[in-house]
Amino acid sequence: MRRLIVTTLILLAATVFITVVYFKNLNPPGVRNNQVMQSIPDNAVAVFEFNNEKGFYDIFNGNQLLAAVVGKQKLSDLDTLRKLLMSSALSDQFFSGQNVFISVHPADNDDIGLLVTTTASVGFEPNSFNMIAAQSKGALSIAVNHNAFGLEYDILVKVINKHFYIIKKEDNIVVGSFSKALINQSALYKNDKSKTIFVSLPEQQNANSLANLYINYGQLSPLFDEFFKNKNTDIFKSFRLLPAVAALSINYKNDALMFNGLTSLNTHTYSYLNLFTRQQPVINHLKDMFPATTAYSICFAVSDPQKFEADLSQWHIKAGVNSEKGKLFDKIRQETGLFLKTEFEPLLSNEFAVVTTRYQEKFAIITVKDGSKLLPLMTNISTMVSDHIGQFNYEKLPFFLLGDAFSVFRKPYFMIVDNYLVLAASSSELVSYTDTYINRKFISKTDQYNQFDNLLAERSNVAFFINFKNTQAILKRDLKDPFYNAFENNHPGWKDFYGAAYQFTASDKNFYTNFCIKANNIDTAALTK
Template sequence: MKKIYFTLFILMSAIAGMAYLYFSNLTRETSYQETSLYAATANSGLIFCIQNEKSVFEVLKGQHFFRKLLGEEKFGQLSLLKNELMSGPTVSNLIGNHNIFISFAAGKNKEIDYLVSTQLNDELEKPKLITAIQSKGITITTENGILKLALKDSSLFYLNIEKNLILLSNNSELIKTAMVHEPTEENHQFVAYIKSGNKFSKNSLGNLYVDFNKVPAILKSILPGNLNGGLSVFNHQNSFATFNYNFSRERVFFNGNSEIHDPKNYLKLFTALSPQQNSIDNLLPENTANFRLYAMADYNIWKKSLANWFQINKEDQKVNRTIQDFNKEYHLNTADIFPAYFKNQFITFQLKSSENLAAVNLTNGDKVKQFLLDMSDDYNPDIKRFKKSGLLYCYFGEPFKQFSRPYYAIIDNNMIVSNQPAALSSFLEAYRSNKLLINTQDYINIYSQISKTANITYYINRKNSGDLVRKTIYLPYYNHYINKQGLEGFSSFVYQLSGDKGEFQTNLLLNTIPEISPDTLENLTNK
């Protein structure tokens, strides 16, 4: 389930990220101001910086994805916030050339709250801002030292102006913590990362910044239970990411980079590799819900990094014992199997029915099949099972930890594994019948928009993942997931990580179902 959790978080980030677009016409120039930036990072690991494009809002009016991604309630709140509080030349001039940061954090009752932080040109202009707000018919009272704003429709917002720092939120608690927050070393690092990431924003409409250290708190507003099992990937993941928004009327596309600071993180094994053309996804059945694909140019070079990763995670001795036990019991050298005949890609994937499988591409499947004969039991003529546990994990690491003693089948130089033989039988039937994901219209369409060259690729099919999502997120978020006015219009998305000298270049694409005009639909019906 790790794949679906990760992609759910990425999807949620993209949904939240669209919020910044409503504020984009308020700025004149781009300049980072640390007081508002530190306030933004006090509660949140999702930070948005508004760029200085005057016509952004007008351009984005034509993109109907905004309302669908954000949802009716948050769309309505942010519409009011922009139109009733922050629009108009007076407020715009008082803010001047300062950036506007919007951060999202976990709230009460499974809600996600937001904080807007920016600055006045001059702290002496605070009375002018208050007057400008009151001129719009907004009632201002004081509650526990924070200004409470009541709009004509009874909507409530909270405002605090301390010196020239402006904090605005739907939750007064976010303002309080931002006001008294003493920056930690982690915050200093994140702020430094955001400031250095400014070089990516010069040609972008806006930027989303992610501090994965603070992701668990946000996820708990969406997902029940503790962050264990598949969700443990988000615990203590010391990494940052930045995404640039790229406007399109047909899809939602972000690109940027990611930095992973934790040497225990498995993904770090791919940060220095050159991106590879992906092809192992060609064997996936059409009912695939999600997958995670890994690619490398040279396994023997990568294996040295894997050995170091085992050592850092204090598993090197266990791995060595497992390999020695296999070699001793079956009188062979397992290094002559996968290191010798592995090609360059492996993949883990989940079917619509929730079964998990994985595949490894090989240079010579027949040879591997012969090597594995003595260490395998027959399930049926096509499917076998390892007699001992742990071999695949020793040579490929974390993605294969869940496949300790799997069933497997080798076909067309690919080894497919699963813990359920029925899942393998289902896979083989779909593969031999050519009922494959690559033949679906959406999959063809999504890769006409983005390159298939990467080191790591996450994919989720929205429709095939419906039942899986229903079991893992709270009902309000699931309702938005299946709502025609929500995420139903999105068909799938791809998240790519490509090695770049110790970092990742990243792409995130949310694809849509092409709309069919009434005339076209009538013509198709009449045929």
């Protein structure tokens, strides 16, 4: 009996030991990814994640799309580093199969910084870099620097004559960058464990994904400030003001980069786009009315216009502009006898958009249920300059009736064509749109747009679109010189893309998100000459 008890105790102890060791070393991918992403400095705008295995590199080998987005030189430098530093038998032992995170950070030198973060397998020691460099046949040389935050490995990649800096952080996290300033920032960064900057994909979706893209909308404005001379550019503005993060997985195509996933909103802060989470997805039709010269646009769709207006009123209260709004509508009632807000809201239909053309015209196009009923309302609050065109007598009406995205139209001209209310800053712009409308000069009549549109979701609540060729003159005016020169001269580069779209579809008080960027069609006629 005593022997049986002793044997049982030994087996029990062994079981406990094995269980403890197993769970101590068990590192679910989702948990590990969270640890790595929390170590990335919180000024990261975006993080691109992929698995360091041969299949990934084989799929994207020769693909020009990533080079066009990241920059051919930056991608070439990273690829050279990978081949020299990460492809040896020794580095494979520690880094093969590990997830790699490349994060994008604003810099102070009219550039962007890329930070590479990954994990090493058990047994890795930083001095392994010395052995890896020794196996490079002179292609790499390494120096070890001792500083306030520990050891830093300065690796000179001789073929490109650039230094790559590496540090090792806790939890076997390894971080590297060609930017000395960025690697120092990473070394000093202490994440607030109570605050989550990026939200990981669900484990199953991550396991089935070739690559993932994480976006921190709150850091888009600092990045745009790096890019643009004009700090008030309205390109992607509503998204830049959104307190949210996105986790998207890639869908691979030869001629397009497509991502889809979820944008998770910050429940403690609020923005204009939050209003659209309270709507149902809507089939998008208004985009068919955009001019062929469209440079970029943002289109909104609501399933319940009157609910949207009620939510917008609550938003104005939170934003502290409700008193100003009330005074304006009281003034209109006193001077015209109209209860404008009350009479306008039942006539509002499901879609409204702001469109900017290559000629820097800007239109608001708003679908209404009955243009003939809306016309007398608009006429009564306007000074007519022709039979069909008038100018509002009151400022900020589009902002109070439709929200932030329409604040650019302070005292616009208007016209009504069929069941569309069209606003612009001048009567000549409305004459231009009249020609577009009558002669059906719509972007939806072009083959390349329709091929692009076929890649997009049919339903959404918020949709941003940019046509890179039509936007070029605006970018030349507004981008800082180094970034515009890169746009103009890099090949592959952004000029090699036809367009990009970013769609939000309401889903459980957040947004299901689609992001698509498509290459220009290949000119087969030119290739045969």
